[in-house]
Amino acid sequence: MLDYVFGLPDPYVFPQIPLQGDDRALIQRYITMSRRLAGFSLINDDTTLSVGRYPGGDEWYVRVLGFPADESFLGASAAFRQLHNDGEPASFSNAHNALFKVMKSLPEEQQVTIRETVPLWRSARGKLMNHTIQTLTALKASNATLDNPVSFGNINPDELIRTFNYGDSLHFGDGRGQLDNLLADPFHEAYYKYSALISIVGLSHFYFGFAVLLDSALSGVS
Template sequence: MLPGLTDDDRRVLKRYARMCRQLAGYSALNEESGMRYSFKSGGAPEITLVFPSPEAFAGTSLAFRQLHSDDEFASFTRTRGRIMKAVKLLSASEKESARRVVAQWAKARGALMNRMLNTIVCEMAAPPVPPDREVPPFSYANINPQKLILTFNYGDTIHFSEDEEANLSTLLEAEQNACYYKHSVLSAITNLSHLYFGFAVLAESAMADGGGRGAMASGSAAD
């Protein structure tokens, strides 16, 4: 546990963990989704999108925002800040390892906000690209998860912004593009949600009555 956590800190951590457990049960993150390609003899390919209902997607977006937006009371960023405040009160021998663990989670979150997980995996698996050659077209390389999530949230799902509504309309204008971007935004939300779920386990261990310091030292995010 982190003995330096105040009652107010624990209130934030408990709220964060509770929202993570709630979001983890939402149908949009658990039911089958994706894009399906089919070809008919002599015809153009057809793309079918399997996507949550408007109600399910809106509910997921709202719950996700509580974890994702830095402005929310018990977001990932504020939860991390409360934990780091308590980490600074640890002994010198414990402080550095705990600080590194929390920093790894923040770094992983930053990566998933800027690139899709599929893109990251492709870049890691692909051989080095010679300087005289173009980088191959990795999966979802044109997607910035954070920007796409904001476009959907503020162009339609949660709030209405004329600029984001115009951006969203452009993305969804063609049917095939609409399938691609809808699938991408759900994937981006799902990827970040699972990272938040993992950090919730760390937050709960920080509040536990014993054993929490060991968990803080070993509960790193995957590189």
């Protein structure tokens, strides 16, 4: 779906760049964490959202089938945060900025590649922060707008992930009141839990693609 929605340049052909010191270390860490997270069961599970009626009645239900075990969700949330949160040392933002930092010392042809390619990834990430990949796919496939009923159209992935992280998963902090409100109704609980899961998975796959680009920048020696 990422390729269909964004059509990003092939990360495997990104040129080698002479990254050194702390910049190289944080990029190597980003690649390492991406590989570790890619092996988590949560990233590769087959969780589904089921909506239907109970037999013999008019009452509806919303269920999450196959939701990951608690330790799986919490562990993946912690690993994901290292790539996602801008304040983390080896986050997407810091890895992105490291490429632009070293760009000034490169030949013009390599500078052009960075200037033309890396902002496309930053733009795609911004869109995935605001809408799930399922929503973006539906919008593109049907030429719809957010005024139309599209899958998970009311979900802001970044906000929802932070609400779960800081209301329960990582900290019992500022997000707990908002999370309580989201999960108070059983219908909403199933929907928002599933939405948080697909938000993490969608952004994770994007981060994995950027890790391939970074590995190419290091010439595959990470």
